[in-house]
Amino acid sequence: xxxxxxxxxxxxxxxxFGNEVNKSINSxxxxxxxxxxxxxxxxxxxLTPSYNKLIISYDLKKxxxxxxxxxxxxxxxxxxxxxxxxxxxxxxxxxxxxxxxxKRLEEILKLSREKILENFLNKEYFCYMTGFIAGMPFLGxxxxxxxxxxxxxxxxxxxxxxxxVTEQFANIYTFESPGGWNIxxxxxxxxxxxxxxxxxxxxxxGDRVVFKEITLDQYKNYNx
Amino acid sequence: MSNNYLEIIRPGINxxxxxxxxxxxxxxxxxxxxxxxxxNYLLAxxxxxxxxxxxxxxxxxxxxxxxxxxxxxNFAVTGDVIFSIKKKDTEMEGKCYESYQIENGDEINIxxxxxxVYGYLAxxxxxxxxxxxxxCSINTKANIGSNDGKKIDVGQRINLKKINSNxxxxxxxxxxxxxxxxxxxxxxxxxxxxxxxxxxxxxxxxTVSKLSDRMGMRLEGSKIDxxxxxxxxxxxxxxxxIQVPADGNPIIMLSDHGTIGGYPKIGVVASVDYxxxxxxxxxxxxxxxxxxxxxxxxxxxxxxxxxxxLLSQI
Numbered sequence: 001x002x003x004x005x006x007x008x009x010x011x012x013x014x015x016x017f018g019n020e021v022n023k024s025i026n027s028x029x030x031x032x033x034x035x036x037x038x039x040x041x042x043x044x045x046x047l048t049p050s051y052n053k054l055i056i057s058y059d060l061k062k063x064x065x066x067x068x069x070x071x072x073x074x075x076x077x078x079x080x081x082x083x084x085x086x087x088x089x090x091x092x093x094x095x096x097x098x099x100x101x102x103k104r105l106e107e108i109l110k111l112s113r114e115k116i117l118e119n120f121l122n123k124e125y126f127c128y129m130t131g132f133i134a135g136m137p138f139l140g141x142x143x144x145x146x147x148x149x150x151x152x153x154x155x156x157x158x159x160x161x162x163x164x165v166t167e168q169f170a171n172i173y174t175f176e177s178p179g180g181w182n183i184x185x186x187x188x189x190x191x192x193x194x195x196x197x198x199x200x201x202x203x204x205x206g207d208r209v210v211f212k213e214i215t216l217d218q219y220k221n222y223n224x
Numbered sequence: 225m226s227n228n229y230l231e232i233i234r235p236g237i238n239x240x241x242x243x244x245x246x247x248x249x250x251x252x253x254x255x256x257x258x259x260x261x262x263x264n265y266l267l268a269x270x271x272x273x274x275x276x277x278x279x280x281x282x283x284x285x286x287x288x289x290x291x292x293x294x295x296x297x298n299f300a301v302t303g304d305v306i307f308s309i310k311k312k313d314t315e316m317e318g319k320c321y322e323s324y325q326i327e328n329g330d331e332i333n334i335x336x337x338x339x340x341v342y343g344y345l346a347x348x349x350x351x352x353x354x355x356x357x358x359x360c361s362i363n364t365k366a367n368i369g370s371n372d373g374k375k376i377d378v379g380q381r382i383n384l385k386k387i388n389s390n391x392x393x394x395x396x397x398x399x400x401x402x403x404x405x406x407x408x409x410x411x412x413x414x415x416x417x418x419x420x421x422x423x424x425x426x427x428x429x430x431t432v433s434k435l436s437d438r439m440g441m442r443l444e445g446s447k448i449d450x451x452x453x454x455x456x457x458x459x460x461x462x463x464x465x466i467q468v469p470a471d472g473n474p475i476i477m478l479s480d481h482g483t484i485g486g487y488p489k490i491g492v493v494a495s496v497d498y499x500x501x502x503x504x505x506x507x508x509x510x511x512x513x514x515x516x517x518x519x520x521x522x523x524x525x526x527x528x529x530x531x532x533x534l535l536s537q538i
Contacts, residue, residue: 009492048460055460
């Protein structure tokens, strides 16, 4: 449930569901997100669900904090359908051409390359949210012994398709962008496709994702 | 192929098509985009008899030099902009907030914005552009919008699919006011900062850094000290949020911002001051002033009424 509602500036509501990051809190966030999205309240122009917060932006020309807060407080999010959740397999090539940070991870985690990949691949991760850049999924949770900090100096350009980890999370760079996560491999799949306006994101909050390893040859032939 | 078009002789530094932007997409990672300075965007369209949500050309600092081919058309420039109009053998200086008629072979040369950042060029008609999610605003980081999501480039031809039949010349007297203080509402992590840090935020001047663009405005000045945690669990952002990363220098989220961020939020710029904030060029001094929510709402209403008044006078 929402623990507290406050204002973020004069054009957004900040709904706080708690400080922990776990599936049960995140599922609550997604439930509210879906319910409000379906109801199309006049003036609300954006909803941003994250691990444990939901930010509701509105057009100050059409409504205000008091009205939107009152509306959200009286919503029965329990009525909403169970969160949509599909299971996806994401092919990932961990050839040394792509796994730029595996040496760094070997040192930090004190694990061999094989062990790191074994720990990472073939496990089910939960999509908590998408964003930062278009379509980027924030997936979790990684095993306890796999958790490393971000790079001290982020890369200016992370290649499109990079599969990377930090702390208890994994993500996929949907297009070339700056970034500081530890890169393990690369997927040939288009995780974000702006030409599909109704469904640009392959992975959505609530989905479950499993990374399956492919060889360099399979990677090269993937889109042919 | 349209017979009415622009040719880009020089594109300028950061020239894009912008309109009202796109909403309901934060949850998939796509920001609003849209014209940075909304009031000047609306005025530009009104001056050439366009619908107010039509696409315009937005430029930053140096603007484009364009050559027009086709039947007679009106254009107008808004902002604080130095530009000239070349007709056959004569070249004249143009004035902002006035519409002009140009014809086949005429050129518009937008030399630069003056002590400001963004300016707008509207043509009386409709550009032939691709819409994505009901907007042709270009987001160059995600390559979304018209022009394949890329800046307008040299040698490009831009077609117009319609020219307005109403070619009345219009003008208005508008002066872009500068404000001394940018008003801010306390952020959700205000208490992450030391007493000294909070004092610095409201009392010291910050300088707009060169590393500012449509995504964000970086500020330099006294370091704002964090006493709780320099990271938070990533959560949603909106335009105007002021984040303070570990280095203590504030960053203000602007129209093309990342939709999620993990730095503490010290404040949020009041909507009433957003148009003026984005016009502050590198080297400008910024001072923040605290304002409460209800004053911010009232001031925005007044600002919006003023915008509507300006539009109705054209």
